[in-house]
Amino acid sequence: MEINKMRSMPTKIASKILCISIILILISGLGASALQTSFGKVDIIKFTIPTENGQWVSGNIFKPVKASSKNKVPLVITCHGYLNNSQMQDINAIELSRRGIAVIAMDAYYHGKSSSSKEPVMDSVVKEGTGMIPLVEFAYNNLDYVDNRKIGVMGHSMGGMNVWMTLMHYGSQYYSIIKEAQKPDSEGGTIITPNEQAKADIVNKVHSALATSNVRLSTEDTFKSIHANVGINYAQYDEGCYDLTNGNGDLSGNCYESLSAINSILHDDKKIKSVEISKFYGDATNKTLRVVYNPKEIHILQHFSFKSAAYTVDFFQKAFQIDSSIKSDNQIWFLKEILNLIGLIAAFMAIVPIAVLLMEVPVFKGLKGTVPKPIIILNTKKSKAVFLFGWIMSWVISWISFMPISKMNVYFFPGPASFKSSKWFPQPSTNFILLWAVFNGIVGIILFWITYNSEKNKREITTDMLGIKITLSEFLKTLALAICVFIGFYGFVFASEYFFNTDFRIWILAICTFSSDKLKLALQYWPLYFIFYFALSISNNIISRVENQKEWFNLLICGLGNALGIIIINAIQYITIFTTGVSHWQADRLYPIVIIPLIVLLFASAYIGRNLFKATGKVWLGAMVNCMIIVMIGIANTATLSLF
Numbered sequence: 001m002e003i004n005k006m007r008s009m010p011t012k013i014a015s016k017i018l019c020i021s022i023i024l025i026l027i028s029g030l031g032a033s034a035l036q037t038s039f040g041k042v043d044i045i046k047f048t049i050p051t052e053n054g055q056w057v058s059g060n061i062f063k064p065v066k067a068s069s070k071n072k073v074p075l076v077i078t079c080h081g082y083l084n085n086s087q088m089q090d091i092n093a094i095e096l097s098r099r100g101i102a103v104i105a106m107d108a109y110y111h112g113k114s115s116s117s118k119e120p121v122m123d124s125v126v127k128e129g130t131g132m133i134p135l136v137e138f139a140y141n142n143l144d145y146v147d148n149r150k151i152g153v154m155g156h157s158m159g160g161m162n163v164w165m166t167l168m169h170y171g172s173q174y175y176s177i178i179k180e181a182q183k184p185d186s187e188g189g190t191i192i193t194p195n196e197q198a199k200a201d202i203v204n205k206v207h208s209a210l211a212t213s214n215v216r217l218s219t220e221d222t223f224k225s226i227h228a229n230v231g232i233n234y235a236q237y238d239e240g241c242y243d244l245t246n247g248n249g250d251l252s253g254n255c256y257e258s259l260s261a262i263n264s265i266l267h268d269d270k271k272i273k274s275v276e277i278s279k280f281y282g283d284a285t286n287k288t289l290r291v292v293y294n295p296k297e298i299h300i301l302q303h304f305s306f307k308s309a310a311y312t313v314d315f316f317q318k319a320f321q322i323d324s325s326i327k328s329d330n331q332i333w334f335l336k337e338i339l340n341l342i343g344l345i346a347a348f349m350a351i352v353p354i355a356v357l358l359m360e361v362p363v364f365k366g367l368k369g370t371v372p373k374p375i376i377i378l379n380t381k382k383s384k385a386v387f388l389f390g391w392i393m394s395w396v397i398s399w400i401s402f403m404p405i406s407k408m409n410v411y412f413f414p415g416p417a418s419f420k421s422s423k424w425f426p427q428p429s430t431n432f433i434l435l436w437a438v439f440n441g442i443v444g445i446i447l448f449w450i451t452y453n454s455e456k457n458k459r460e461i462t463t464d465m466l467g468i469k470i471t472l473s474e475f476l477k478t479l480a481l482a483i484c485v486f487i488g489f490y491g492f493v494f495a496s497e498y499f500f501n502t503d504f505r506i507w508i509l510a511i512c513t514f515s516s517d518k519l520k521l522a523l524q525y526w527p528l529y530f531i532f533y534f535a536l537s538i539s540n541n542i543i544s545r546v547e548n549q550k551e552w553f554n555l556l557i558c559g560l561g562n563a564l565g566i567i568i569i570n571a572i573q574y575i576t577i578f579t580t581g582v583s584h585w586q587a588d589r590l591y592p593i594v595i596i597p598l599i600v601l602l603f604a605s606a607y608i609g610r611n612l613f614k615a616t617g618k619v620w621l622g623a624m625v626n627c628m629i630i631v632m633i634g635i636a637n638t639a640t641l642s643l644f
Contacts, residue, residue: 008368008615011360014353021350025492028343029500035336036090036502038098041065044501048113051134055644058113059086059106060501062097067145074150074207074320075102075143077135081157081213081303083429083594083638085112085512087503088303091333092154092312098332099324101316102146106135108162113515116644121419129162133169140205150320152208154312156303160214164222167209171226174204204228207287208319210312213238213302218257223264229282229289231315232261233308235297237577239589248581251294252277258292265290278311284319291315298577300593304507306331337506344504344511347492348604351625352611354488355481359615364481367474369617372467374547375452387546390447391561394539398440398565405439406432406591416641425524426642429594430634434525437532444535451543466542467618475620482624489629509597514636521640522632533605533627536562537619540606555606562602566595594638601630 009017037044045061067073076096080088086105093103107114108130110121117124124130132153140148155163180186181196188196208229211218215234223230234251235241241249245256252258258275265281265288266272275292282288293315295307302308306329313328358364378384409432415422416431425431452461463469470478490513496502497513504511540558573592576584583589609622 007371009352009356009611011356014356018350018353018357021346021353021492024346024349025343025496028339028346028504029496029502031339032336032343032502033500035332035339036062036094038094038332042097046501049135049138051131051138052128053118053644055109055115055117055131055134057106057109057115057131057135059104060093062093062103062105063145064097064100064102066100067102069144072145072147073100073102074152074316074322075104075139075146075148076152076154076316077104077106077132077139078153079106079108079130079132079155079159079162080111081155081159083111083590084156084508085510085637087505087510087512088508089156089159090336091303091309094333094336095309095313095328095331096316099313099317099326100322101320102143104135104139106131108132108158110639110641112512116421116640116642118644121421121641125158125161126165129166129169130158132159132162132166136166136170136205148205150207151205152210152316152319153206154210154212154316155214157213157299160211161217163209163211164214164217167206167228167230168222168225170204170206171228174200174227175225177203208284208289208316210315212308212312213299215244215251215257218261220260220264223260226264228287229284229319230261231289231291231293231311231319232258233293233295233302233311233315235299235302236294237297237581238299239573239577239583239593240299240586242582242586249294250581251275251292261292262290280318284321289319291318298574299589300508300596304337306334309333340502340504341506343492343496343502344506344509347489347504347511348608350492351485351489351608351629352615355485355612355621355625356615358481358484358488364477367477367481367616367621369467369615371614371617372465374545375461375465375542376544376546378546378549390451391544391557394444394447394561395564395568397443398436399568401439401443402436402565402569402595403585403588403591405436407588408435419641421641421643423643427521427525427635427638427640429590429638430525430631432591433595433598433634434528437529441532441535444532444539448535448538448543467613468538468542470618470620474618478616478618478620479624482621482628485625486628486632490632508593509600510637511633512636514632517642518632518635518640521642522628522635525631525635526627529631530623530627533630534619534623536602536605536626537609537613537623540609541613541619541622545610555610558606558610559603562606563599566599566602570596570599597633598630601633605630 043063048056048058050056078089078092086107089105093105096103109117109124139146153163153166177200181192182190187193204227206228210231212233215232236249238249253274262275262281263271277294281290293311297305309331310328359368410417413425413431416426416428493511494513544558570592573584605626612622
């Protein structure tokens with residue numbers, strides 16, 4: 001076998017990098033913990049509470065240290081959007097709690113560490129607020145440090161839908177009692193007595209609410225069932241704004257959704273015809289406060305935005321009628337996110353060193369191998385043109401196949417695709433990415449086979465020279481090593497949560513801990529996803545590895561080839577939004593959003609895979625490690641519509 005000059009990472013270097021990674025993870029955890037607790041002024045309490053039908057809701061409580069039964073504070077229950085978890089609301093939790101407001105950041109049913117629901121998925125949204133309504137009841141009746149006359153709710157996207165449903169749940173009870181109190185045969189006849197008003201107030205347990213990135217339910221009929229202070233925060237460039245009344249996300253002027261909110265508190269002779277954005281209408285003391293925010297943002301920036309964080313603070317301080325010496329534009333959440341990012345980078349830095357050091361253990365030592373010489377030589381114009389064409393085709397196919405292949409999930413996974421629970425493959429987003437991944441994996445293997453057959457006769461290349469051939473014993477040991485690397489990687493994630501109550505994330509890319517049910521799901525998904533990551537490993541280490549090409553440049557080409565298809569999809573989506581005001585993919589807008597984290601992950605996979613290829617001389621370890629880690633990152637941070 002011809003040997004290339006590439007060398008595996010030396011164990012001394014691996015040890016140093018691993019030590020640096022651990023130090024960075026400690027800095028990340030300590031720093032992020034200090035910031036999210038406001039340097040000791042806020043306690044963070046992890047919780048899991050039983051709800052109806054044996055279900056449960058999990059999340060974090062951000063409790064100001066000063067809060068007690070003698071010094072009660074307002075509370076805001078905040079809910080993430082579809083396909084996320086409670087940590088996505090850290091921004092709001094941090095900024096509200098440091099201003100003296102307790103916060104419950106919840107995992108909605110079907111998300112994070114909360115259970116599924118016995119109700120069908122959409123029924124759970126309507127009847128339970130996917131867990132928000134049970135949490136209101138829990139907080140109202142059990143948290144003695146909470147002023148239960150000032151309980152607020154807020155949520156992003158699906159969480160915003162939960163807000164509307166929670167408001168209507170309590171508001172309809174309130175108005176039902178008021179209606180009975182106005183009957184001639186009631187306690188005070190047609191006049192509502194203080195006692196009747198008190199009964200109505202007791203059942204109306206939500207004082208104030210802020211719906212973010214969800215405005216479709218802002219209608220005249222909806223507000224007939226709401227008795228609370230209400231704010232709306234909707235991005236002007238929201239990917240779903242196409243189906244609003246005006247056909248875009250501009251909520252100013254005569255926008256129906258905005259007018260419905262504001263006019264719901266005004267008498268007929270005082271109703272307005274044009275809404276002023278960010279202006280407060282009504283009075284918080286009688287729960288008629290209204291405000292509409294409309295920042296020039298996109299949907300997925302509303303939980304990663306200085307403006308939206310300030311709007312959250314402004315609204316709840318106004319609604320609860322509290323003052324804070326900390327102005328709303330004084331924010332620290334982004335520093336915490338930077339520290340989370342440091343942890344994320346450090347965790348990925350540790351992957352290759354963990355593998356290299358484990359290969360010093362006797363059972364894995366035999367997996368060390370030499371690196372085959374590249375089969376691709378670019379010494380003619382034709383060879384360069386062929387290589388460039390193949391590289392371009394790899395990401396063009398990835399790009400043009402994504403939407404049509406992904407949308408076939410309605411045929412392959414009809415249950416989850418239509419929001420129905422399922423025992424097998426119950427994650428809608430993981431499913432449609434899986435179809436695209438398997439398709440591109442098969443195409444990649446075919447392209448490799450064509451390349452191999454076109455080159456083997458020219459240079460007498462055999463399968464022994466590719467780094468693919470493996471014995472059963474080597475395969476099993478490689479799999480065991482990959483599992484150990486996976487455990488080591490996630491060991492850092494679990495340790496960070498255990499000791500610091502933090503994880504590794506930036507924006508919508510998050511590495512979260514997971515419960516045992518997610519590991520069982522991974523066993524369903526890993527084998528099929530492996531087709532893709534095996535093909536990717538072959539592409540990056542065999543048909544894209546060029547003789548005498550600088551390593552940094554070759555890896556850049558490989559990384560870009562992995563990610564460019566997804567980059568183009570999102571470039572089309574967001575260039576269209578910012579130039580026309582509406583998205584390119586409208587009803588299917590979630591598809592491009594969900595794959596944004598893969599831009600980073602697939603780019604990084606080229607570097608991880610190459611270094612593991614250099615350590616073993618084979619494509620298998622990199623394929624297994626990338627598959628296990630990247631797939632689990634997705635599984636742990638999305639909706640799971642499993643049967644309860």
